[in-house]
Amino acid sequence: NAGVTQTPKFQVLKTGQSMTLQCAQDMNHEYMSWYRQDPGMGLRLIHYSVGAGITDQGEVPNGYNVSRSTTEDFPLRLLSAAPSQTSVYFCASSYSVHVGADSGANVLTFGAGSRLTVL
């Protein structure tokens, strides 16, 4: 049980290049999401998915693309990298449990992060 696996751990790109950050989870979690972490900004949600074939935008989606063809994988694509996308990226997965009368209580499991530098 590897949890949430992100690759690569480090990447340097030139402006305008494209790349994909990979995220895989082996816990059969329904929900997956991508966050970026910038100094002094905390983590901000980029995109999320509530199941295979279903994705939606978070707080900072511009410049990023996602798809969810399987439950296990949730890649994040940068189509034309910009220096403003220099950041540490975290993928997370979670499943929903009932808490009393509430449904949808989730505990997120995070990957180890991918540090991206765009020159």
Next chain:
Amino acid sequence: AQSVTQPDIHITVSEGASLELRCNYSYGATPYLFWYVQSPGQGLQLLLKYFSGDTLVQGIKGFEAEFKRSQSSFNLRKPSVHWSDAAEYFCAVGPRGSNYKLTFGKGTLLTVNP
């Protein structure tokens, strides 16, 4: 829009001293609440969470947090800090029913002096 405020960017304490990290949130309804810790160069580890029930929740590594609805706060405490607690701490909130989307505070960096 929901927001999370961690008023202290950086806190320094001596080893063995008590610790309180503040977290205030702005939300339409009582959200689910979390504290995460991040050691340098590492991912995020869940310290504790509040879904419902007892407003004082216990977490790992001797941490606890108290949810105060009237103050919209979820402060993190530890009675005696260890040098290994030096890290960055993040408070996060998520909406009931769909808290797979979290809103994070900007973090508090904890330095522990010997």
